[in-house]
Amino acid sequence: MKITDFCIIFTVFVICFFDCMALRQQIAYEILYQNNRYNVIMDNAVEDALRAAYENIDINGSPQVNLNTAASFLTDELSVMLNGKTFMSEYYRDRLVCMVYADREGFYYTDVKDSRIWSEKQKFSNGEATEHSHKVNEIESFIYKKYNVLLSIPANDGESHENTIDDYTMMAIYKDYNGMYCFSAAAIKRKSPMRE
Secondary structure, eight states: OOHHHHHHHHHHHHHHHHHHHHHHHHHHHHHHHHHHHHHHHHHHHHHHHHHHHEEEEOTTSOEEEOHHHHHHHHHHHHHHHTTTOOTTSHHHHTTEEEEEEEOSSEEEEEOTTTTOOOOOOEEOTTGGGSOHHHHHHHHHHHHHHHHOOOOOOOOOSSGGGGGSOOSSEEEEEEEOTTSOEEEEEEEOOOSSSOOO
């Protein structure tokens, strides 16, 4: 074989190598884009579900939320937002694990994909007196025991408190396109910084 034959073979290998790298990069970009799109859809759907389920404030200053409205609104909105496909299709039904609504004393949960029936209130260990970090840990450990899903929710009361569970929070736990478990949450914030 002549040197020109080796050059042609080398050039073919180099072109194939760079084409494979470009294809991998394109696939990685597409996965990143789809995950981001899916997370934005879930964030908006949870926020809209909580907004639709909010009914009133009782005499104690606690918000009243209709949990059945929240679950049905979330699934209805996901039906529309996820490419117009029906929510109960196999692919999307397996993605949504559960919904959780936390208030000051405890939390409720539902298997949205199967029954949409909310549980009785799961009380925090010390009721309203439970520290914020312990509330977060109790919800995380319950979700792990019930659904075998390990979450990492910020639990401190410092600067990142805005990015964690508040007194009245709705969460949806789901799988993204990579199969990683994520959560989207929305909270009812008080207008006054003072708490009772």
